[in-house]
Amino acid sequence: MKQISGKELIRILTRHGWQLVRVNGSHHILTKPGHRERLVIPVHGNQPLKLGLLKNQMKVAGLTEADL
Numbered sequence: 001m002k003q004i005s006g007k008e009l010i011r012i013l014t015r016h017g018w019q020l021v022r023v024n025g026s027h028h029i030l031t032k033p034g035h036r037e038r039l040v041i042p043v044h045g046n047q048p049l050k051l052g053l054l055k056n057q058m059k060v061a062g063l064t065e066a067d068l
């Protein structure tokens with residue numbers, strides 16, 4: 001699986017309808033209208049997200065590897 005940074009993941013999520021609600025320190029909180037879930041994405045410069053976190057956030061958001 002391709003590693004991406006938090007900034008890149010947020011860009012991809014906004015293209016799929018997720019909206020940035022607020023920022024708490026380095027954590028960006030996103031929601032999608034009509035969904036109960038919220039995503040908390042850590043943005044630490046251009047450091048790649050760990051694979052476990054990335055896979056979990058993609059599962060919650062309904063994304064596949066092809067969407068990256």
